[in-house]
Amino acid sequence: MSARMVEVRAKVLKQNDLLARALRERFRREGTCVVGLVSSPGSGKTAFLEKLLAGLARDSRVAALVGDLATENDAARLRRATPNVRQINTGTVCHLDAQMVEKALESWRLDRIDFLFIENVGNLVCPSSYDLGEELRFVLLSATEGEDKPLKYPTIFNSSDVAIITKMDLAEAAEFDLPAARRNIESVRPGMHVFEVSAKTGLGMQAVFDLLHAQLARARQPQMAATR
Amino acid sequence: MHELSIAISMIDQITEESESRGGLDVEAVHLKLGAFSGVDKEALLFAYELACEGSLLEGSRLVIETIPLVIYCATCQKDRVPPSLYQLSCPECGSPGQKIVSGREIEVASLEIAA
Numbered sequence: 001m002s003a004r005m006v007e008v009r010a011k012v013l014k015q016n017d018l019l020a021r022a023l024r025e026r027f028r029r030e031g032t033c034v035v036g037l038v039s040s041p042g043s044g045k046t047a048f049l050e051k052l053l054a055g056l057a058r059d060s061r062v063a064a065l066v067g068d069l070a071t072e073n074d075a076a077r078l079r080r081a082t083p084n085v086r087q088i089n090t091g092t093v094c095h096l097d098a099q100m101v102e103k104a105l106e107s108w109r110l111d112r113i114d115f116l117f118i119e120n121v122g123n124l125v126c127p128s129s130y131d132l133g134e135e136l137r138f139v140l141l142s143a144t145e146g147e148d149k150p151l152k153y154p155t156i157f158n159s160s161d162v163a164i165i166t167k168m169d170l171a172e173a174a175e176f177d178l179p180a181a182r183r184n185i186e187s188v189r190p191g192m193h194v195f196e197v198s199a200k201t202g203l204g205m206q207a208v209f210d211l212l213h214a215q216l217a218r219a220r221q222p223q224m225a226a227t228r
Numbered sequence: 229m230h231e232l233s234i235a236i237s238m239i240d241q242i243t244e245e246s247e248s249r250g251g252l253d254v255e256a257v258h259l260k261l262g263a264f265s266g267v268d269k270e271a272l273l274f275a276y277e278l279a280c281e282g283s284l285l286e287g288s289r290l291v292i293e294t295i296p297l298v299i300y301c302a303t304c305q306k307d308r309v310p311p312s313l314y315q316l317s318c319p320e321c322g323s324p325g326q327k328i329v330s331g332r333e334i335e336v337a338s339l340e341i342a343a
Contacts, residue, residue, distance in 0.1 A: 002343050003255050003256070003340045003341060003342055003343055004340075004341050004343055005258075005338050005339070005340055005341070006249070006252065006338060006339045006340075006341055007337070007338045008242075008245055008336045008337065008338055008339055009335065009336070009337060009338075010241055010245070010335065010336045011333075011334065011335050012234055012237050012238050012241060012259075012334040012335065012336060013234075013237060013334060014241070015237070016237075093230075093233065094230055095230055095233075097233075125230070125266060126230035126233075126266070128266040129230060129234070129265065129266045129267065129334065150314070151314040152314075154264070154313050154314040154316075155264055155265070155266040155313075156266070158264070158316070158328070159266075184314075186324070187314060187315050187316065187317070188314050188315075188316060189316070190316055190317070190324030190325060190326050191324065191326050
Protein backbone atom coordinates (compact mmCIF):
# COMPACT_ATOMS: atom_id res chain seq x y z
CA MET A 1 0.00 0.00 0.00
CA SER A 2 1.54 3.27 -1.06
CA ALA A 3 0.83 6.61 0.53
CA ARG A 4 0.18 9.86 -1.27
CA MET A 5 1.43 13.25 -0.18
CA VAL A 6 -0.76 16.27 0.34
CA GLU A 7 1.03 19.60 0.49
CA VAL A 8 -0.16 21.85 3.31
CA ARG A 9 2.50 24.47 4.06
CA ALA A 10 0.78 25.96 7.07
CA LYS A 11 2.40 27.78 9.98
CA VAL A 12 1.51 25.97 13.17
CA LEU A 13 1.07 29.21 15.13
CA LYS A 14 -0.86 30.94 12.36
CA GLN A 15 -3.89 31.56 14.56
CA ASN A 16 -1.73 33.21 17.20
CA ASP A 17 0.16 35.26 14.62
CA LEU A 18 -3.07 36.50 13.02
CA LEU A 19 -4.56 37.46 16.37
CA ALA A 20 -1.31 39.16 17.43
CA ARG A 21 -1.30 41.16 14.21
CA ALA A 22 -4.89 42.25 14.82
CA LEU A 23 -3.98 43.28 18.36
CA ARG A 24 -0.97 45.25 17.12
CA GLU A 25 -3.17 47.12 14.64
CA ARG A 26 -5.68 47.82 17.40
CA PHE A 27 -2.98 49.14 19.77
CA ARG A 28 -1.68 51.43 17.02
CA ARG A 29 -5.17 52.68 16.17
CA GLU A 30 -5.89 53.46 19.81
CA GLY A 31 -2.48 55.08 20.31
CA THR A 32 -1.36 52.72 23.07
CA CYS A 33 2.34 51.91 23.36
CA VAL A 34 2.51 48.22 24.28
CA VAL A 35 5.63 46.64 25.73
CA GLY A 36 6.14 42.95 26.50
CA LEU A 37 8.51 41.84 29.27
CA VAL A 38 10.21 38.46 29.26
CA SER A 39 12.86 36.99 31.55
CA SER A 40 13.71 34.00 33.68
CA PRO A 41 11.91 33.67 37.04
CA GLY A 42 13.38 35.92 39.72
CA SER A 43 15.22 38.31 37.43
CA GLY A 44 13.34 41.29 38.80
CA LYS A 45 10.59 41.75 36.22
CA THR A 46 7.97 42.78 38.73
CA ALA A 47 10.23 45.17 40.67
CA PHE A 48 11.30 46.77 37.39
CA LEU A 49 7.70 47.02 36.21
CA GLU A 50 6.64 48.51 39.54
CA LYS A 51 9.20 51.30 39.05
CA LEU A 52 8.19 51.77 35.43
CA LEU A 53 4.52 52.11 36.29
CA ALA A 54 5.15 54.48 39.19
CA GLY A 55 7.52 56.65 37.16
CA LEU A 56 5.38 56.84 34.04
CA ALA A 57 2.15 57.35 36.01
CA ARG A 58 3.37 60.83 36.99
CA ASP A 59 2.46 62.15 33.55
CA SER A 60 0.94 59.24 31.62
CA ARG A 61 -1.88 56.73 31.85
CA VAL A 62 -0.48 53.27 32.48
CA ALA A 63 -1.78 49.71 32.72
CA ALA A 64 -0.34 46.23 33.03
CA LEU A 65 -1.20 42.59 32.40
CA VAL A 66 0.80 40.10 34.44
CA GLY A 67 1.15 36.46 33.55
CA ASP A 68 1.90 33.78 36.11
CA LEU A 69 1.08 30.12 36.43
CA ALA A 70 -0.73 30.87 39.70
CA THR A 71 -1.38 33.50 42.42
CA GLU A 72 -2.44 37.15 42.29
CA ASN A 73 0.69 38.28 44.15
CA ASP A 74 2.30 40.22 41.33
CA ALA A 75 -0.90 42.06 40.41
CA ALA A 76 -1.41 43.04 44.04
CA ARG A 77 2.14 44.41 44.15
CA LEU A 78 1.75 46.40 40.95
CA ARG A 79 -1.58 47.90 42.03
CA ARG A 80 0.36 50.07 44.45
CA ALA A 81 1.43 52.01 41.34
CA THR A 82 -1.80 51.89 39.31
CA PRO A 83 -5.24 50.32 39.72
CA ASN A 84 -5.15 49.25 36.06
CA VAL A 85 -3.57 45.85 36.60
CA ARG A 86 -4.94 42.49 35.62
CA GLN A 87 -3.45 39.12 36.45
CA ILE A 88 -3.52 36.35 33.86
CA ASN A 89 -3.22 32.93 35.48
CA THR A 90 -2.11 30.44 32.87
CA GLY A 91 -2.55 27.33 35.02
CA THR A 92 0.04 24.91 33.69
CA VAL A 93 0.86 26.84 30.51
CA CYS A 94 4.39 28.22 30.47
CA HIS A 95 3.78 31.30 28.30
CA LEU A 96 1.19 33.89 27.37
CA ASP A 97 -0.45 33.78 23.94
CA ALA A 98 -2.31 36.41 21.96
CA GLN A 99 -5.70 34.97 22.88
CA MET A 100 -5.01 35.29 26.62
CA VAL A 101 -3.99 38.91 26.08
CA GLU A 102 -7.08 39.71 24.03
CA LYS A 103 -9.33 38.16 26.66
CA ALA A 104 -7.61 39.99 29.52
CA LEU A 105 -8.10 43.34 27.77
CA GLU A 106 -11.87 42.95 27.76
CA SER A 107 -13.74 46.17 28.61
CA TRP A 108 -10.57 48.24 28.93
CA ARG A 109 -10.65 51.51 27.01
CA LEU A 110 -7.31 51.40 25.24
CA ASP A 111 -7.69 54.95 23.97
CA ARG A 112 -7.38 56.01 27.61
CA ILE A 113 -4.12 54.12 28.13
CA ASP A 114 -0.76 55.51 27.01
CA PHE A 115 1.45 52.61 28.08
CA LEU A 116 0.41 49.01 28.48
CA PHE A 117 2.91 46.47 29.80
CA ILE A 118 2.52 42.74 29.38
CA GLU A 119 4.63 40.78 31.83
CA ASN A 120 5.07 37.26 30.55
CA VAL A 121 5.45 34.12 32.64
CA GLY A 122 9.03 33.86 33.97
CA ASN A 123 10.57 31.65 31.31
CA LEU A 124 13.33 32.19 28.76
CA VAL A 125 12.25 29.49 26.33
CA CYS A 126 8.55 29.23 25.56
CA PRO A 127 7.48 32.89 25.23
CA SER A 128 9.83 33.38 22.26
CA SER A 129 7.45 31.53 19.92
CA TYR A 130 4.37 33.61 20.71
CA ASP A 131 3.80 37.08 19.35
CA LEU A 132 1.50 39.06 21.66
CA GLY A 133 1.07 42.08 19.42
CA GLU A 134 3.44 44.22 21.48
CA GLU A 135 5.32 47.09 19.82
CA LEU A 136 8.50 46.43 21.79
CA ARG A 137 9.72 43.40 23.66
CA PHE A 138 12.09 43.86 26.59
CA VAL A 139 14.18 40.92 27.71
CA LEU A 140 15.50 41.22 31.26
CA LEU A 141 18.72 39.75 32.55
CA SER A 142 19.76 40.31 36.15
CA ALA A 143 23.33 40.97 37.24
CA THR A 144 23.02 38.04 39.65
CA GLU A 145 22.19 35.52 36.92
CA GLY A 146 25.51 35.39 35.11
CA GLU A 147 26.70 36.92 31.89
CA ASP A 148 26.18 33.87 29.68
CA LYS A 149 22.36 33.77 29.80
CA PRO A 150 22.08 35.31 26.32
CA LEU A 151 24.24 32.54 24.85
CA LYS A 152 22.18 29.86 26.57
CA TYR A 153 18.85 31.32 25.46
CA PRO A 154 19.60 32.95 22.10
CA THR A 155 16.09 32.66 20.64
CA ILE A 156 14.39 34.77 23.31
CA PHE A 157 17.11 37.43 23.19
CA ASN A 158 16.92 37.50 19.41
CA SER A 159 13.13 37.79 19.43
CA SER A 160 13.34 40.83 21.74
CA ASP A 161 14.03 44.47 20.85
CA VAL A 162 15.69 45.80 23.98
CA ALA A 163 17.78 44.14 26.71
CA ILE A 164 17.51 45.40 30.29
CA ILE A 165 20.19 44.39 32.76
CA THR A 166 18.56 44.54 36.18
CA LYS A 167 19.83 44.50 39.77
CA MET A 168 22.90 46.53 38.81
CA ASP A 169 23.21 47.56 42.47
CA LEU A 170 24.28 43.96 43.14
CA ALA A 171 26.69 43.72 40.20
CA GLU A 172 29.83 44.18 42.22
CA ALA A 173 28.86 41.73 44.94
CA ALA A 174 27.92 39.15 42.30
CA GLU A 175 31.17 39.82 40.38
CA PHE A 176 29.07 40.47 37.32
CA ASP A 177 31.13 40.91 34.16
CA LEU A 178 29.25 43.70 32.37
CA PRO A 179 31.43 43.89 29.23
CA ALA A 180 31.04 40.12 28.76
CA ALA A 181 27.27 40.39 29.19
CA ARG A 182 27.11 43.14 26.59
CA ARG A 183 29.31 41.11 24.23
CA ASN A 184 27.06 38.08 24.63
CA ILE A 185 23.92 40.11 23.95
CA GLU A 186 25.56 41.58 20.85
CA SER A 187 26.50 38.07 19.72
CA VAL A 188 22.91 36.74 19.74
CA ARG A 189 21.17 39.95 18.70
CA PRO A 190 23.56 42.29 16.87
CA GLY A 191 22.71 45.96 17.33
CA MET A 192 20.40 45.43 20.31
CA HIS A 193 19.94 48.37 22.69
CA VAL A 194 21.05 47.56 26.22
CA PHE A 195 20.06 49.42 29.39
CA GLU A 196 21.54 48.91 32.84
CA VAL A 197 19.16 49.55 35.70
CA SER A 198 18.51 49.06 39.36
CA ALA A 199 14.85 49.15 40.34
CA LYS A 200 16.01 49.44 43.94
CA THR A 201 18.17 52.56 43.62
CA GLY A 202 16.51 53.97 40.49
CA LEU A 203 19.78 53.82 38.57
CA GLY A 204 19.28 53.99 34.80
CA MET A 205 15.48 54.17 34.97
CA GLN A 206 15.31 57.63 33.42
CA ALA A 207 16.87 56.34 30.19
CA VAL A 208 14.12 53.72 29.96
CA PHE A 209 11.41 56.35 30.57
CA ASP A 210 12.95 58.47 27.81
CA LEU A 211 12.96 55.53 25.40
CA LEU A 212 9.30 54.81 26.12
CA HIS A 213 8.22 58.42 25.76
CA ALA A 214 10.07 58.64 22.45
CA GLN A 215 8.39 55.42 21.30
CA LEU A 216 4.95 56.76 22.22
CA ALA A 217 5.58 60.07 20.47
CA ARG A 218 6.72 58.22 17.35
CA ALA A 219 3.71 55.92 17.44
CA ARG A 220 1.29 58.83 17.62
CA GLN A 221 2.92 61.04 15.04
CA PRO A 222 1.45 59.56 11.84
CA GLN A 223 -1.97 59.38 13.47
CA MET A 224 -1.91 63.08 14.32
CA ALA A 225 -0.81 63.88 10.79
CA ALA A 226 -3.69 61.81 9.44
CA THR A 227 -6.35 63.60 11.49
CA ARG A 228 -5.19 67.03 10.39
CA MET B 229 7.92 22.94 27.76
CA HIS B 230 5.56 24.56 25.28
CA GLU B 231 5.96 21.66 22.87
CA LEU B 232 2.65 20.25 24.07
CA SER B 233 0.91 23.52 23.15
CA ILE B 234 2.61 23.39 19.76
CA ALA B 235 1.55 19.76 19.24
CA ILE B 236 -2.07 20.58 20.12
CA SER B 237 -2.08 23.54 17.71
CA MET B 238 -0.74 21.23 15.01
CA ILE B 239 -3.40 18.61 15.59
CA ASP B 240 -6.18 21.22 15.53
CA GLN B 241 -4.84 22.61 12.31
CA ILE B 242 -4.50 19.24 10.60
CA THR B 243 -7.94 18.13 11.78
CA GLU B 244 -9.37 21.26 10.17
CA GLU B 245 -7.38 20.62 7.00
CA SER B 246 -8.67 17.06 6.90
CA GLU B 247 -12.29 18.16 7.33
CA SER B 248 -11.97 20.72 4.56
CA ARG B 249 -10.80 17.92 2.26
CA GLY B 250 -13.58 15.54 3.20
CA GLY B 251 -11.64 13.48 5.76
CA LEU B 252 -8.10 12.24 5.39
CA ASP B 253 -6.48 9.10 6.73
CA VAL B 254 -3.20 10.68 7.84
CA GLU B 255 -0.27 8.29 8.18
CA ALA B 256 2.45 10.85 8.71
CA VAL B 257 2.86 14.57 9.25
CA HIS B 258 5.91 16.30 7.80
CA LEU B 259 6.99 19.32 9.80
CA LYS B 260 9.64 21.93 9.08
CA LEU B 261 11.21 23.01 12.33
CA GLY B 262 13.67 25.87 12.45
CA ALA B 263 16.81 25.42 14.55
CA PHE B 264 16.05 28.89 15.95
CA SER B 265 12.33 28.33 16.55
CA GLY B 266 12.73 27.79 20.28
CA VAL B 267 11.01 24.41 19.94
CA ASP B 268 12.91 21.26 20.90
CA LYS B 269 12.64 18.41 18.40
CA GLU B 270 12.76 15.52 20.88
CA ALA B 271 10.29 17.18 23.23
CA LEU B 272 7.93 17.83 20.33
CA LEU B 273 8.08 14.19 19.17
CA PHE B 274 7.22 13.10 22.69
CA ALA B 275 4.44 15.67 23.08
CA TYR B 276 2.99 14.80 19.67
CA GLU B 277 2.42 11.20 20.60
CA LEU B 278 0.67 12.20 23.82
CA ALA B 279 -1.44 14.87 22.16
CA CYS B 280 -2.55 12.54 19.35
CA GLU B 281 -4.28 10.12 21.70
CA GLY B 282 -7.97 10.01 20.92
CA SER B 283 -7.61 12.40 17.99
CA LEU B 284 -7.82 11.91 14.25
CA LEU B 285 -4.04 11.61 14.22
CA GLU B 286 -3.71 8.78 16.73
CA GLY B 287 -1.12 6.33 15.43
CA SER B 288 0.32 8.77 12.89
CA ARG B 289 4.02 9.52 12.65
CA LEU B 290 5.60 12.92 12.99
CA VAL B 291 8.54 13.46 10.65
CA ILE B 292 10.60 16.53 11.51
CA GLU B 293 12.94 18.23 9.09
CA THR B 294 15.27 20.67 10.85
CA ILE B 295 15.79 23.93 9.01
CA PRO B 296 19.17 25.49 9.78
CA LEU B 297 19.56 29.06 10.96
CA VAL B 298 20.50 31.30 8.03
CA ILE B 299 21.35 34.99 8.36
CA TYR B 300 21.90 37.62 5.71
CA CYS B 301 25.36 39.18 5.67
CA ALA B 302 25.03 42.78 4.52
CA THR B 303 28.79 43.01 3.92
CA CYS B 304 29.11 39.94 1.68
CA GLN B 305 25.54 40.44 0.43
CA LYS B 306 24.95 36.74 0.81
CA ASP B 307 22.92 34.33 2.93
CA ARG B 308 25.17 32.63 5.46
CA VAL B 309 24.95 29.92 8.10
CA PRO B 310 26.37 31.44 11.32
CA PRO B 311 28.97 29.53 13.35
CA SER B 312 26.41 28.71 16.04
CA LEU B 313 22.96 29.59 17.32
CA TYR B 314 24.55 31.96 19.80
CA GLN B 315 26.92 33.72 17.44
CA LEU B 316 24.93 35.47 14.76
CA SER B 317 27.79 36.63 12.59
CA CYS B 318 29.07 35.89 9.11
CA PRO B 319 31.49 32.90 9.07
CA GLU B 320 33.40 34.50 6.19
CA CYS B 321 33.85 38.14 7.16
CA GLY B 322 32.68 38.25 10.78
CA SER B 323 30.05 40.97 10.25
CA PRO B 324 27.06 40.79 12.60
CA GLY B 325 23.95 39.28 11.04
CA GLN B 326 20.99 41.46 11.89
CA LYS B 327 18.56 39.77 9.54
CA ILE B 328 17.36 36.21 9.89
CA VAL B 329 16.55 34.54 6.58
CA SER B 330 15.34 31.20 7.92
CA GLY B 331 15.48 29.06 11.01
CA ARG B 332 12.37 30.22 12.87
CA GLU B 333 9.87 27.99 11.04
CA ILE B 334 7.28 25.83 12.76
CA GLU B 335 5.40 24.75 9.68
CA VAL B 336 3.39 21.72 8.58
CA ALA B 337 4.83 21.04 5.13
CA SER B 338 2.78 18.06 3.99
CA LEU B 339 0.67 15.11 5.03
CA GLU B 340 1.17 11.51 4.03
CA ILE B 341 -2.21 9.97 3.30
CA ALA B 342 -3.02 6.25 3.18
CA ALA B 343 -3.84 5.29 -0.38
